[in-house]
Amino acid sequence: MTTPWGETELSRFPDDPRDRLRAWDASDAYLLRHLAEEGVDLSGEVVVLGDRWGALATALAAHRPTQITDSFLSQEATRANLARAGVGPGAVRLLTTQDPAPERVDVLLVRVPKSLALLEDQLLRLAPAVHAGTVVIGTGMVKEIHTSTLRLFERILGPTRTSLARQKARLIFCTPDPALARPKNPWPYGYTLPDGVGVASGRPVVNHAGVFCADRLDIGTRFFLQHLPEGPRGRRVVDLGCGNGVVGTAVALADPEAEVLFVDESFQAVASAEATYKANGVPGHAEFRVGDGLAGVASGSVDLVLNNPPFHSHQATSDATSWRMFTGAEQALRPGGELWVIGNRHLGYHVKLKRLFGNCELVASDPKFVVLRAVKKGERPADG
Template sequence: MTTPWGELALARFPEDPRDRLRAWDASDEYLLRHLAAEEVPLSGTVVVVGDRWGALVTALARHAPLQITDSYLTQEATRANLARSGVAPGTVSLRTTQDPPPERIDVLLVRVPKSLALLEDQLLRLAPAVHEGTVVVGTGMVKEIHTSTLDLFERILGPTRTSLAEKKARLILCSPDPSRRRPVNPWPYRYTLPADVGAVSGRTVVNHAGVFCADRLDIGTRFFLAHLPRTGGAGRVVDLGCGNGVVGTAVAVADPAAELLFVDESFQAVASAEATYEANGAPGHAEFRVGDGLAGVASGSVDLVLNNPPFHSHQATTDATAWRMFTGARRALRPGGELWVIGNRHLGYHLKLRRLFGNSALVASDPKFVVLRAVKR
């Protein structure tokens, strides 16, 4: 990536030489050009929110920025990119969306997330640290910035305007007004499940901002809940890509003997899963882990993996995450262990499972979704 201060070699995480997706986009470049052209004073506490792969904090490392992200993969990419650029460890502070916000912010740079709810939550959490002299600049691709995006900046921080578009990217320029009366943060959000979803019927779901389908049960998960396997003391069960944890919680409620592991790369998701599990007084033992799929889980140590893999990486459509989840599941499963997957029919997951496991059985289907089972031989 070419920046006003030189070129940077950047990569996503995990690194894959076959991956053609870059670790930055035109909105990152636009923001950096703006900071240099306007000679924005990058002093005091510089906070970067939503940096996708660490491109922004790597470019601004000389100013000792603080990065706030919901993504474990982003943190790992950031560490690797900083090291690749020769930045000394500790120069850039890495925090998650679940960590306490800084007490004072002098420069706030926001890479607009896909989730409007996550943006709302983060702006509300950070607003008390913003003062009248804080420089606030948001950035995103034109298709990511809507009237509702600008309204959030305006309502929470102060008067807001946008720049002209460059290379399909746009900036959000906000003048903080500390006297502005801010709304109460509605996150995390709680709702009650309907009465027809098996073991968790009528139970509570807790969603932190940014978790998929945060205000209701999505139709894919509803279908999966209706066709979960009867574990019957299956031993160790993994809710892989757990989101709000409702699938793993359903297993724990139905089978108190099961040992649950909830895994997601989103800090917001794992916090939601733990809150959902605790809100329902689920029996048995559960572990909650933020990480890269099943990396770090011992080979042959798992009896059952339940998975609803994402097929987007930010704005890009890709099956790379699903493939890594499937390969990780095969390694972690014991012989005879099973991977159960729900996905949209058109994604063709049965072909990937047959290639990897040598088998794939259709458990259930409707016009939109399929539930598949693969057994490790």
């Protein structure tokens, strides 16, 4: 990426030479050009919110910014990109969306997220640290910035306007108004599961901002809950890409002897899963982990993996994440262990599962979704 301060080599995480998706876009470059052309004072406390792959934090590392992200993968990409640029590990302060907000912000740079709820939550958390002299600039591609986005900045921070579009990117300029009466943060948000979803019916769910379908049960998960596997008690189960944790919690409710590992790359999601699990008072054992799929889980240590894989990486449609999830599951499962997948019918996950496991069974289907089951080859040990 070419910046006003030179060229920066960037990569997504995990680094894959076959991945043609860049680690930055025109909106990142537009923001950096504006900072240089306008001579924005970066000597104070600079906060970068929603930096996708560390492009902004890496380019501004000399100003010792604080990066706030919901994504474990983005945070790891930032670390790798900083190291690639020869920047010391302490140059950028890395925070998650679950960490306490900085006490003071002099320059707030916002990479507009896909989730308006996450933007609302984070602006409300940062608002007390913003003062009348804070420079607030948002950036995003034209298709990512809507009237509702601008209204959110205006409602929480102050008067807001946009720039002209360049290379299909746009900037947002907000003038903080310390006297503005800000609304109460509505997140996290809770609701009760509807009837007809098995053991989870009528159970509470807790959602932090940015989690998929945070205000209601999505139809795919509803279908999955109706067709969860039954089996021996005391299994080690992984809710992979757990979101708000409703699937793993349903397993724990059905089998209090199960050991359930909730995994997601979103800090907001794992916090939601832990809150949902605790809200249901499940007596079993659970672990909550933010990470890259099943990386770090011992091979052959899991009996069952339940997975609803995403097929978008920000605005790009990609099957890279689902493939990593499937291969990670195959490695983590014991011989005879099972991967159960819910997905849109058109995604063709059965092809990938047959290639990886050598088998794939259709468990259930409706006009939109399929539930698939793949079994790891080999016999389960006798003491299994």
